[in-house]
Amino acid sequence: MPRRPSSDAPGPGLLSIGALATATGIPAQTLRTWERRYGALEATRKPSGHRLYPVSLVTRLRKVVTLLERGHRPGEVLMLTSSELDPLLALAPEGATESARANRTAPAGLAPGDSGVDELMRAAQQLDRASLLALLRERWTRLGPLEFLEECAGRLMIEIGAAWRAGSFEIRHEHFATACLAGFLREVREPFDRQARGALVITAMLPGDIHEGGVLMSSVLLAVRGCRVLNLGTDIPIEQLAAAARERSADAVALSVSSAVAPRRAASGVTKLRALLPRSTALWVGGGGAPKPSRGVRCFATLADWDRMLAAMA
Numbered sequence: 001m002p003r004r005p006s007s008d009a010p011g012p013g014l015l016s017i018g019a020l021a022t023a024t025g026i027p028a029q030t031l032r033t034w035e036r037r038y039g040a041l042e043a044t045r046k047p048s049g050h051r052l053y054p055v056s057l058v059t060r061l062r063k064v065v066t067l068l069e070r071g072h073r074p075g076e077v078l079m080l081t082s083s084e085l086d087p088l089l090a091l092a093p094e095g096a097t098e099s100a101r102a103n104r105t106a107p108a109g110l111a112p113g114d115s116g117v118d119e120l121m122r123a124a125q126q127l128d129r130a131s132l133l134a135l136l137r138e139r140w141t142r143l144g145p146l147e148f149l150e151e152c153a154g155r156l157m158i159e160i161g162a163a164w165r166a167g168s169f170e171i172r173h174e175h176f177a178t179a180c181l182a183g184f185l186r187e188v189r190e191p192f193d194r195q196a197r198g199a200l201v202i203t204a205m206l207p208g209d210i211h212e213g214g215v216l217m218s219s220v221l222l223a224v225r226g227c228r229v230l231n232l233g234t235d236i237p238i239e240q241l242a243a244a245a246r247e248r249s250a251d252a253v254a255l256s257v258s259s260a261v262a263p264r265r266a267a268s269g270v271t272k273l274r275a276l277l278p279r280s281t282a283l284w285v286g287g288g289g290a291p292k293p294s295r296g297v298r299c300f301a302t303l304a305d306w307d308r309m310l311a312a313m314a
């Protein structure tokens with residue numbers, strides 16, 4: 001005679017923590033930690049106190065695993081519903097997902113953390129848009145947002161500047177690469193923007209500064225960190241920037257100052273902006289031409305330094 005299930009057996013559509021761990025490949029200890037730290041997993045309890053999870057959680061957690069492999073952090077993705085995770089998954093084709101899963105395998109000839117900027121430079125020189133975008137996407141998927149911004153996008157722009165000075169790149173190559181990268185950065189930011197519920201941060205560059213790389217990169221990092229980003233772009237009058245911060249009661253302004261801005265102009269622009277901003281609005285400054293920190297102004301040497309502060313805030 002078949003044994004009647006005990007009252008402590010999981011009911012239909014419910015999984016024990018062991019079964020959930022097996023189905024998702026996530027160790028039970030990690031599941032418990034996520035529940036404690038993020039309150040993210042909807043467990044009910046058996047009379048014995050053991051956890052029971054809905055089967056539908058398997059699909060959501062498999063998506064979470066894929067996103068963690070692509071460089072997202074648990075705090076960014078664990079609170080999202082299954083359908084909210086989809087736009088993030090859509091950032092890379094399935095082939096790229098598989099390669100990320102296979103221990104973040106780099107393409108032939110590249111070490112796992114290598115940003116492979118030479119290849120990007122070749123595509124830029126050949127004005128080959130499809131290749132350049134595919135290479136950027138591969139690096140975004142494999143390196144994750146922060147490393148991509150610093151080691152790939154940032155380095156690419158620096159290399160382009162050097163090649164232009166050396167005469168191997170001309171204006172058309174620079175404009176082409178800048179436009180491709182700008183489009184790519186806007187595209188990868190979009191799904192994060194749609195999910196963002198955090199601090200409202202205005203991103204912008206000083207009047208006369210038209211180098212948009214910094215403002216686009218800092219906007220991506222903010223969005224990845226869950227901030228609501230209002231990008232006012234390049235070359236914005238300081239009064240206009242301050243007015244936007246007042247009207248929207250912005251939590252912070254993140255100013256990107258490129259190295260083309262003379263040090264004195266950078267310092268006076270930042271001082272003027274600080275004076276016009278409400279006290280409650282923080283001012284964060286970065287970029288190759290950022291001045292020294294001053295009263296009420298926090299300056300960051302790298303995106304990684306800034307990211308640590310954003311992570312602590314989140």
Ligand code: B12
Binds near residue numbers: 213257261
């Ligand atoms: C693309 C480019 C242009 C394009 C810009 C087009 C566009 N739509 O963006 C064009 C051709 C228009 C251009 C014009 C000029 N340019 Co230009 N340009 C560049 C180039 C190649 C890339 C700029 C870039 O995106 N850099 C990458 C950025 C993102 O680097 P970054 O600012 O250091 O930012 C990093 C971090 O600091 C951080 N970060 C950035 N923002 C923020 C913000 C926060 C809050 C935080 C925390 C961190 C952070 O993130 C980034 C990644 O790590 C650079 C080369 C270079 N080395 O940067 C030259 C460069 C900046 N340009 C330069 C010059 C001289 C000019 C011109 C004056 C040339 C001319 N004679 O006309 C004009 C000036 C235009 C103007 N009014 O501003 C020089 C500046 C040198 C100097 N110190 O004077 C450079 C360095 C080239 C060179 N080596 O000579 N340029």
